Structure formats: C-alpha cells, structure tokens
Amino acid sequence: MANTNNGANLGFEAKLWAAADALRNNMDAAEYKHVVLGLLFFKYISDAFEEYHAYLASAVEDAANEYFLRHNLPNRSEAIAKLLEDPDEYRAVNIFWVPKEARWSHLKAHAKQATIGKFVDDAMAVIERDNPSLKGVLPRDFGRPGLDKQRLGQLIDLVSNISLGDKESRSKDILGRVYEYFLSEFASAEGKKGGQFYTPRCVVQLLVEMLAPYKGRVYDPCCGSGGMFVQSAKFIEAHANGNGNGSKVKGRISVYGQESNYTTWRLCKMNLAIRGIDGQIAHGDTFHNDRHPDIKADYVLANPPFNDSDWRGELLEKDKRWKYGVPPTSNANFAWVQHFISHLAPTGLAGFVLANGSMSSTQSGEGEIRKNIIEADLVDCMVALPGQLFYSTQIPVCLWFIARDKKNGRFRDRRGEVLFIDARKLGVMIDRVHRELTDDEMRKIADTYHAWRGDKDCKQKYKDVLGFCKRAALKDIRKHDYVLTPGRYVGAEQVEDDGESFKEKMAHLTARLRDQMEQAAKLDAAICANLKEIGYGN
Numbered sequence: 207m208a209n210t211n212n213g214a215n216l217g218f219e220a221k222l223w224a225a226a227d228a229l230r231n232n233m234d235a236a237e238y239k240h241v242v243l244g245l246l247f248f249k250y251i252s253d254a255f256e257e258y259h260a261y262l263a264s265a266v267e268d269a270a271n272e273y274f275l276r277h278n279l280p281n282r283s284e285a286i287a288k289l290l291e292d293p294d295e296y297r298a299v300n301i302f303w304v305p306k307e308a309r310w311s312h313l314k315a316h317a318k319q320a321t322i323g324k325f326v327d328d329a330m331a332v333i334e335r336d337n338p339s340l341k342g343v344l345p346r347d348f349g350r351p352g353l354d355k356q357r358l359g360q361l362i363d364l365v366s367n368i369s370l371g372d373k374e375s376r377s378k379d380i381l382g383r384v385y386e387y388f389l390s391e392f393a394s395a396e397g398k399k400g401g402q403f404y405t406p407r408c409v410v411q412l413l414v415e416m417l418a419p420y421k422g423r424v425y426d427p428c429c430g431s432g433g434m435f436v437q438s439a440k441f442i443e444a445h446a447n448g449n450g451n452g453s454k455v456k457g458r459i460s461v462y463g464q465e466s467n468y469t470t471w472r473l474c475k476m477n478l479a480i481r482g483i484d485g486q487i488a489h490g491d492t493f494h495n496d497r498h499p500d501i502k503a504d505y506v507l508a509n510p511p512f513n514d515s516d517w518r519g520e521l522l523e524k525d526k527r528w529k530y531g532v533p534p535t536s537n538a539n540f541a542w543v544q545h546f547i548s549h550l551a552p553t554g555l556a557g558f559v560l561a562n563g564s565m566s567s568t569q570s571g572e573g574e575i576r577k578n579i580i581e582a583d584l585v586d587c588m589v590a591l592p593g594q595l596f597y598s599t600q601i602p603v604c605l606w607f608i609a610r611d612k613k614n615g616r617f618r619d620r621r622g623e624v625l626f627i628d629a630r631k632l633g634v635m636i637d638r639v640h641r642e643l644t645d646d647e648m649r650k651i652a653d654t655y656h657a658w659r660g661d662k663d664c665k666q667k668y669k670d671v672l673g674f675c676k677r678a679a680l681k682d683i684r685k686h687d688y689v690l691t692p693g694r695y696v697g698a699e700q701v702e703d704d705g706e707s708f709k710e711k712m713a714h715l716t717a718r719l720r721d722q723m724e725q726a727a728k729l730d731a732a733i734c735a736n737l738k739e740i741g742y743g744n
Contacts, residue, residue: 252309559605566690627675
C-alpha cells in the first residue's frame, strides 16, 4: 500500500487537533491559529527549560558531574539557587531562558482564572525580553476581550498533558510534527487564505528532494511559515550518512528568507526555532524592500503568490532585476522568476512553484520574457503537477527548475537540453477535495530528474517514457513557440492492446448499452408506478 505521508497516520496529532478544534467554538480559524500555535511554542520552550533545570538540580548532587557542589560548601544552597537561575547556563546549550513568572506551571496554576489571558501575555513579554532572538515573534493578544478565557484555560489544560520540549520529545520531533499538522489543518480551514502561509508538505518535499540541498545558502524570498527551510533540514538529516559529509547536520546550510505578512513572519520564526534552525528571516516586501540584496544563493526554493496583480510593478519598471524583460504590472509571475535568478550563485539552482499559465502565457510580454530565459539556457526541468494539491486554489500548478550553469562539474553537461515531466496523473485523494503525492511518486519524479542530470550517486539510467518524461533540445522548444507545458513534449502514454478488434469491441459495447437502456426503462416504469400509488401519477 502506498505511503501518502499526509501526517494523519501519525495518530496523536489528529486527536490533539480534534480536541483543540473543539475548543475553537465560533472563533475564526485565522485568529485561533495564533492562539493555539503560540501556546504550543510556549509549552515547548517551557518543557526544554524545565528538563534542563531538573538536570542541573541533580547534577550538583552527582560527584562525577562537573556541576557537583560538595555538601560542606559554605552557602551551598545559595550557590545551587544561583546556578539554577543563571540564564547563561541555559543559553550555553541552546535552550531559551524562561523566568519564573513565565513558566508553564505558573500558567497552568492560573488557567481557571478570568485573568488568564493577561498572565499569558505577560509571560510572552518577559520571554521575548530575555531572549532577543524571539523579539517581536510571540503572539501577545491573549488578554483581548473577544477571546473566551474559559476556553483558553481549557486549551492550556489540554496542552499541559503533552510533552513537547523534553529531550525524548525533541528526538522524536513531537512539536515539529504537531506544528506541521496544525498548520496544514488551519490552512484547510482557512481555504484560500491558508495558501498565504502554508505550502502542502508533498509539494515542498518534492522540490527539496529534486534540488537536494546538501550544503550552502538556501534562500526563500516569500517563505510563508518556513516549510522550505524545515524540509531542507529534514532532507539533510535523512541523507546525513550518504552524502560524503559524515553524519553532521548542523551548520551545513545557511538559511535566508523574507516574508511580507507580519503574522506569517512570526509563524516562520517560531517554526524554525522549534527545529533549532537559526535562519536570517526578514520581514518586508521582497520586491520593494529586498532585505537580502547581496545574497547569492546556492539554492532558491519558493512558492510565490500565484498571478499576483497587486505587486505595484509600475514603481519598478527600471529595476536591474528585469534582465530578461520588464514583467507586466498585472501579473508578478515573471517578476518572481527574475528575482530568483538574480539571487542565484554562479552554480546555483532554483526550484519553485508557479501557476500553469506561466508555461504558455503570451500576454503583456510574458511570452517574450519566457523566451529570453529559455534562450539563456537557464531552464533545467519543468514538472506539471496534478490539480487539487493546494488548499488555496484548485488550479493546477507546475514546478520550474532553473540552473545558472548547466556545465559546472557537479552534474553532466546539460547545455541545450530541458527535461519535461508530466505528473498530472499522479497522486491520491486524501479527502473529498485534496490530493497528495505519495512517497513513491515523489521518489519516481526526483529519481528521473537526478538520472537525467547525471547525479553521481544516482544508480538509475535515464530514458524517455511516453506520457511521463522527455529530454528535449532547445530547437524542439523553439518549434513549440517557447511553450514549456510538459504535455506537448512527453507524448501520449502507450495503451496496451487488448487484442480485441474494433468490430468486436463495438458489438459488445452496443449490446451492453441496450441492456442498460432496458434496465433504465424498467426503473422509470417502477418510479412512475410508485408515484401513481401515492397520488402523483398521471
């Protein structure tokens, strides 16, 4: 059975979500999101702190431990108290310092009080005060009148029953799994708005698996809640022993991002903090206030807003980023593409999501921009994805892969070639309206790309497959007027001949049709008879 990897199979996340969602009552999902995720993050910080606090308390009694304090030491009690409450002891092991008045036990003791909202806000404030990396990140509006304090207290009691930040929970990535599951559920609940902060896990995973960012600078200029960075770190951990770098994970990638929505930026900062990812994530409009103007990234991973018409492009007509043509003010798709290219290192690779229209549109000069990018030999691979993958839109989307230099020694010389993959028929439905790619399907797509580009550790040999993948030359793309839709190149999938002649097939099909028509006539007659019995017949 295929592994859909949708997160629901983890079990307790779904149960925890159901309990938390039951407490939402009539609160809007967009508002409740920050209440729940803020409390989960708070509990994680407190758990990690309390565990190390307990360790220090036991360490002073252990003669073999460096923290041991002999029992006849003058003022021993004061020395222990000073050690346990020394912020630097916690910061030295990458644990956030939590002052006494902000510890979870303090919150839980006041959970039933009408002033619990103020207690939470005050606790968030002192944590931010004493941990500069969290400045401006934590939500602090739990005391507002519109938030039901009884339900807030019940939510605190619910969260109190799960361990999130202790060593065992961190090793199992308990909070990371809960956080990711909740983000996806909130995205689903918010519908179209959910796409502003969440890219479906399978799409992110596919991008990361195809690019394989083992080391270097990873950049996402529209990073949402940080899914690209989280998945990149997971990729490195999963491949730690097979990439020639031993088993070390930390320090192999440097993370740079930017997000224009302030509340989403906060979600990203928290999402990275719980994973121990120290990223340089800036808040601001990427087009008009690029906070990383000098970064030349080894990898660009992004899911920009689709077909954005409100990007104020008229103010940037002479921008130096528009090397391949000035993007139309009515659609930011090719503004994003050129922004990505402008931030690539000489051997950099980019993978990003765009609406399908980007592959074929000729409106407002987009066709000319796409032509110039293709003629510059920057397009490495195009992947058409199935519909219904996103919470924010039902329109089908595609993945673009850009290579700054197709002859850089890392892979084979691919100059003058583009790989097309048509994955529209892949995926499984996980509910009535949402589809996901399975692990096997993602592996199939990634392996095809790696085999084609010549990854040194890829054992698969590339070959064109009708209906799925095709290696095309630039001259072939020119013949198709620079349209990059994979379906134009991969051809139709071969259908196995069942050995039945056309005459025989039509004979049994028409016989089946007549039989079905006769059954339909009998059903119509039965319905009419039933209606007549209750006085509604002719």
